[in-house]
Each structure stands twice: as C-alpha cells, then as structure tokens.
Amino acid sequence: MPMPYSHTLGGQVWHFADLATLMARATPLRSGDVLAGVAARTMTERMAARMALAELPLKAFLSEALVPYESDEVTRLIVDSHDAAAFAEIAHLTVGDFRDWLLQDSTDETTLARVRAGITPEMAAAVSKLMRNQDLIRVARKCRVITRFRNTLGLPGRMAMRLQPNHPTDDARGIALSMLDGLMYGAGDAVIGINPAGDGLDALGALMRLTDEVIQRFEIPTQSCVLTHVTNQIRAIEQGAPVDLVFQSIAGTEAANRSFGIDLAVLREAREAALSLGRGTLGDNVMYFETGQGSALSAGAHHGLDQQTCEVRAYAVARAFEPMICNTVVGFIGPEYLFDGKQIVRAGLEDHFCGKLLGLPIGCDVCYTNHAEADSDDMDNLMLLLGAAGVTFLIGVPGADDVMLNYQSTSFHDALVLREVLGLKRAPEFEAWLERMGLTDADGRLLPAPSRHALLEHFA
Structure with missing residues (x-):
C-alpha cells in the first residue's frame, strides 16, 4: 500500500x-x-x-x-x-x-x-x-549533452536553431522561400524541419527530396526532417526517401503514447530503419522528439499525475533512443494547460532543466497560442532565460508567426538578438559553412546579403 x-x-x-x-x-x-x-x-x-x-x-x-x-x-x-x-x-x-x-x-x-x-x-x-x-x-x-549527425550540437557557448519553413498548403515554392530566408539569417543548424499540412506519402517524399536537394547541393552541415507520424517515415524509408532524422511526438505514459499511435516497439523500428541509411557523417543520433506539458491530460491518460511529472516521464522515452534533438513545445497545447505567460515561462524552465538533468539534448519551442494570456514580451523573457540556461536549440519561423500551425513562436531575428546579447555561436560546422558562403564574418555576424548569391540564384 x-x-x-x-x-x-x-x-x-x-x-x-x-x-x-x-x-x-x-x-x-x-x-x-x-x-x-x-x-x-x-x-x-x-x-x-x-x-x-x-x-x-x-x-x-x-x-x-x-x-x-x-x-x-x-x-x-x-x-x-x-x-x-x-x-x-x-x-x-x-x-x-x-x-x-x-x-x-x-x-x-x-x-x-x-x-x-x-x-x-x-x-x-x-x-x-x-x-x-x-x-x-x-x-x-x-549540464552538457552533445549529439552529432552532420554537425555537433550542445557544445558550450553555442545555441542552434531549427529552421521551420512551414506552409499551409505545402506549397514547394513557399517552403523554399522560407528556407532561403532562414539560411540567409544563419538559422538551420539544429535541423531544417517541416511540419507538413498533409500526410500522403507522395507529398511527404517530395518535401524530403526538396530539403535534401538543398542540403546536398550546397553541402550544408545540417540535417532535415519532415515531421509526420513515425509510421509514415518508416514507409518513406522503405520507399527510398532521403530521411535524415525521424520525428515523433511522445508522452510520459503508455496510454498517452497509444493516443499518438505509437509504442516503444515502433520507435525502436524507426530508429533502426534510420540507422540503416547511414546518412550521418559525424554521428548516428537519428531521432527527433517533441513533447509538451498537458499532452497526457488531453488524452485522458495522465493517471492522476500532475502534467509536469507526466512531461518528465516522456524524457525517459526520449533518452532511451539517443536523439539528435528533443524539444518541449511549451505553450502550444493552449491556456487550458498553461494559462498565461508566467506559467509558460516556468514550464519552459522546468522542462529544460529536467531534460538536461536526464541527459537530453533539449530545446524549446518558445511559443503561445493566440487565445492564451501571453504575448511576445513573455516569449522574449523565456527565450533570454533559456539562452542563459544553455538551451540546445530554439525554433525559427519567418516573423515568429507560423502560418500553417497558427501559433506564435520565435523568429530568425530573435536568434540574432540572443546571440548578440549572450555571445552564443552556432554549431561549429554550420558556422564555418556560413563563413565559407559569405553570409557571416569570422565572428559569426551576418554580412550584408550580396545582390547575387548561389543560394538566391538556386531559389529564384
């Protein structure tokens, strides 16, 4: 008893x-x-x-x-x-x-x-x-947690950014322009990760090939991911799609994960499938997980636990699969779970602390929905606090406004401010690539964009 x-x-x-x-x-x-x-x-x-x-x-x-x-x-x-x-x-x-x-x-x-x-x-x-x-x-x-695929994340004094080029209709040109925007602002070292609007394998494969073509053509030391259900990614791998990181949302109880349509066995299958491709050049951290306080409660699968304890149990799932990155989408589920800016800030710091303590390369989507009692000032506060805490990566979307998922996140410009204020650099391999491409100087500061540049010409 x-x-x-x-x-x-x-x-x-x-x-x-x-x-x-x-x-x-x-x-x-x-x-x-x-x-x-x-x-x-x-x-x-x-x-x-x-x-x-x-x-x-x-x-x-x-x-x-x-x-x-x-x-x-x-x-x-x-x-x-x-x-x-x-x-x-x-x-x-x-x-x-x-x-x-x-x-x-x-x-x-x-x-x-x-x-x-x-x-x-x-x-x-x-x-x-x-x-x-x-x-x-x-x-x-x-806490220091270092991971590798085509670059190295988690080194001291560095913070990466996920380039999130979403589009409400998965329009290839719209996604490409967002990718160009992010790369020109020096974002994308954590991952170029697209949340697709649809889930058909043909459309997903096209998005995977779109990002892979850019990465391979310009020899960008980063990784790509299309954030669809893990079973779609397994099928895509079986059909020969160029999959770098395999994504899945996870939770802290078996029943909550079942509501996502997953269990530990399917995650093991996905990891083995991704490893079989051998696409990493520096390491074999091939998984990407997202979590969020309130997911178990929203599924009626919290077993009477508080939402933060359920959230941290999800980190046990994540660390068992040695991910390249993992992030809490802290304010995305809505004010029913985190009501205002104060609660979102506290939750983000808790999630980051617990993830790092347990050995995860933890990042954060510093975000809120438009019906929450929060605003961009609250997100600025959390972003700066996480930067001071050594967060592995944050999210970058054009203008901080995700037009597909319809929520507010952080922008490419926000990352520039954080790097300037806290002296944070990007992943070293990505930083060197930006300098080679003439996009930054030797100290990682953005240079004025030339009127003609290989990236601009590719996306034109």
Whole structure:
C-alpha cells in the first residue's frame, strides 16, 4: 500500500494520500493541474506539500511507482533502465538535499554526467518543484549533452536553431522561400524541419527530396526532417526517401503514447530503419522528439499525475533512443494547460532543466497560442532565460508567426538578438559553412546579403 505523506504547517497537519498526490500538490500553479483536479487548493497546502516533498528520501521513488509497472511500459522502461551504481552517489539524499547538492559549485558537469543514469524522471520532476527559476537556470547550465549527425550540437557557448519553413498548403515554392530566408539569417543548424499540412506519402517524399536537394547541393552541415507520424517515415524509408532524422511526438505514459499511435516497439523500428541509411557523417543520433506539458491530460491518460511529472516521464522515452534533438513545445497545447505567460515561462524552465538533468539534448519551442494570456514580451523573457540556461536549440519561423500551425513562436531575428546579447555561436560546422558562403564574418555576424548569391540564384 502507498505510504501516507504529511507535514505540519500553520498549526494544521496536511495529509497527502500517496506520492502522486504529494507531487501534484507541490507543483507551481498551472491551469492544467486545476483542470485535472490535482492542484493544491491553497498556497498553504502547496507549501506544506513542498516541505513534505523536501523531506522525502530519493529512494522512495524506487519503491513507489506513480504509474503501475504491470500496466505501463514507460514505467517499466524507467525501472528496468535505472542504474543503481550511478544512483549510489546520491542515494542517501532527500529531495531537498538533492536540490542543495545540485546547486553546489563542486557538483559540476562531470559529476552530473556520472550520476545521470541513476536519476529517474520522477526524481528530476520532484526536485524541480522545490527550485526557483534561477536554480533551474543555474543547474541546467552546468549540464552538457552533445549529439552529432552532420554537425555537433550542445557544445558550450553555442545555441542552434531549427529552421521551420512551414506552409499551409505545402506549397514547394513557399517552403523554399522560407528556407532561403532562414539560411540567409544563419538559422538551420539544429535541423531544417517541416511540419507538413498533409500526410500522403507522395507529398511527404517530395518535401524530403526538396530539403535534401538543398542540403546536398550546397553541402550544408545540417540535417532535415519532415515531421509526420513515425509510421509514415518508416514507409518513406522503405520507399527510398532521403530521411535524415525521424520525428515523433511522445508522452510520459503508455496510454498517452497509444493516443499518438505509437509504442516503444515502433520507435525502436524507426530508429533502426534510420540507422540503416547511414546518412550521418559525424554521428548516428537519428531521432527527433517533441513533447509538451498537458499532452497526457488531453488524452485522458495522465493517471492522476500532475502534467509536469507526466512531461518528465516522456524524457525517459526520449533518452532511451539517443536523439539528435528533443524539444518541449511549451505553450502550444493552449491556456487550458498553461494559462498565461508566467506559467509558460516556468514550464519552459522546468522542462529544460529536467531534460538536461536526464541527459537530453533539449530545446524549446518558445511559443503561445493566440487565445492564451501571453504575448511576445513573455516569449522574449523565456527565450533570454533559456539562452542563459544553455538551451540546445530554439525554433525559427519567418516573423515568429507560423502560418500553417497558427501559433506564435520565435523568429530568425530573435536568434540574432540572443546571440548578440549572450555571445552564443552556432554549431561549429554550420558556422564555418556560413563563413565559407559569405553570409557571416569570422565572428559569426551576418554580412550584408550580396545582390547575387548561389543560394538566391538556386531559389529564384
């Protein structure tokens, strides 16, 4: 039976029936948890839950599964892949002690890498609930996760951008012009990734060939991806399409992943198919995952957990497949789950911290929908905070307005501001290519676009 958790605060004893309840009540306020009926009812209850959580031994997460082992393959993945030897270094700590340990100067990049496999998603989620925003930034900045396909992501002092050239009708010329726009602004080192409007294999194959032709013709050290369902990408590979990264949205419970039409077996099949192509020149990180707080709740598959804990469980799925990139689409699901700018900013920092702590090359789509209580100033704040935290990559769309998915993200211009303010460079191979192409100087600053350029002539 689950053990009861309690704490005395303000002359009242607060009881929490099980670990899932304790985690949910300790979570910073967000609309999705209120919608699910799991949020703390008062600030006092939230503080009592945090104090009880701070006293909880990390070992407790190894003895009480938040989603039953017998009925959930994500839980089985978490339990079966846990590294007891890596955990031994922190096994004596409570959640509160773990926070203090993470913040110590002596807990450096090497130390964090050493214990990474011993940290479960639930441990990461728990400690994040006790941390201030600055704590999340400081610790995430110490985590180093490096991946390679045709370039190298995650190196210190660098931040990549996904070039997202979407079009509402998958018009090839419209997509090509957005690609040109992004490349001329120095974006695209994370991936050139298209969200297609349709899902027919012929149309998908055409988009794959469009991006591959540009990459191959101009020898761009980057990778491409058409973000359709993973089974479409497997079929495309079988038909000889030029697939670089295989994409899939994932969640933190088996039932939520089933709502996406996937399980761990199909992800393994997809990874093996992509690896069989041997298209990477520097490495074999071939997967691209996207996540987002609220996905399990929207599928009715959250098992009574708070949405942030469900989100971090998705990172266990992601890290099992050694992705090139993974990002939280933080404000995309809508205000039912993250109501306003304050909640979106907090969620983005939590997701980034937990992803980095667990060893993911985590990025963020700093975004919001038009019916959320958020605006571009909120996104500027989150973008700068994530840049300071060492985010692996952000998203670039023309004018920050995705005309196909109908939401607000970040632009190619935003990346330029972030690089200037924080001194961030691109992936080294991509940076060298931009200089060779005469698009940037030796310091990575954009040069005035010439009237005639090979890229301009190709897309004309």
